[in-house]
Amino acid sequence: MRAYARLKFRDKMHLRDVQAVKLCLADAKEELERMDYYHSMYRAGQAGKVTASSVGVPVLASHCPNCNHSFESAVMRFCALCGVQRPNIVS
Known part of the structure; x- marks a missing residue:
């Protein structure tokens, strides 16, 4: 300086x-x-x-809480069938 x-x-x-x-x-x-x-x-x-x-990255749920459909990819934020937002799993 x-x-x-x-x-x-x-x-x-x-x-x-x-x-x-x-x-x-x-x-x-x-x-x-x-x-x-x-x-x-x-x-x-x-x-x-x-x-x-x-x-770190939050852990996301593997199945939809509304229709129990499994999320195909790790980056999906909404369920493909019902449109519910993918929840975070609290650790």
Whole structure:
């Protein structure tokens, strides 16, 4: 991040004016804080994805609760005969 700030303000590296240097330092500090905030938000989002994916896929019922017809595939969400939604099995 420091390298990014150095690249962004490279044209102002040889300033002699004290006020201009203070303004550049304040801008660079603000930029670094903003980047740190966004990186922390990204890390938190990635950690959330890991915990969400570790929960796993819900176990679905193998037969329709209404007509007792067996579901042909593992991805079917509704019964082909009566149209009832396939329930999740609570473990």
